[in-house]
Amino acid sequence: MNDVAVSQRQIGNTLILDLTGKLTATATTIAQQALETAMNRGEHIVVNLRGVEYMDRRGLDILVLTSQQGRKKGRRLSLVNLHPYIKRVFELADVSRIMPVYETETAALAAAAHPIP
Numbered sequence: 230m231n232d233v234a235v236s237q238r239q240i241g242n243t244l245i246l247d248l249t250g251k252l253t254a255t256a257t258t259i260a261q262q263a264l265e266t267a268m269n270r271g272e273h274i275v276v277n278l279r280g281v282e283y284m285d286r287r288g289l290d291i292l293v294l295t296s297q298q299g300r301k302k303g304r305r306l307s308l309v310n311l312h313p314y315i316k317r318v319f320e321l322a323d324v325s326r327i328m329p330v331y332e333t334e335t336a337a338l339a340a341a342a343h344p345i346p
Contacts, residue, residue, distance in 0.1 A: 242341070249280030251284070252291075265295065275307045278311050292324075296328035307340060308330045
């Protein structure tokens with residue numbers, strides 16, 4: 230059963246992936262495939278988590294792994310619109326040192342326009 234859905238939008242050289250539902254161990258395949266496809270196309274990715282109401286460790290792992298792989302290829306994965314529960318989990322896991330987390334899509338898009346540090 231897939232509890233997560235992914236839609237995508239293109240703005241310049243950035244692909245925005247809008248995730249909705251629950252990103253859990255049993256539902257990560259769709260999200261992982263979308264993330265890998267975007268990275269292989271050579272685009273920066275903004276993952277909009279506004280519609281994600283729950284995420285377990287596997288969901289977090291997928292985002293971190295994709296971000297690390299993207300950095301090796303000179304690409305950026307940014308997160309935006311985190312639910313308060315997910316934001317707290319990310320803070321505890323210190324995710325912001327691995328991938329940037331933004332309050333707004335506009336801020337994430339502006340950052341994507343700059344070279345990766």
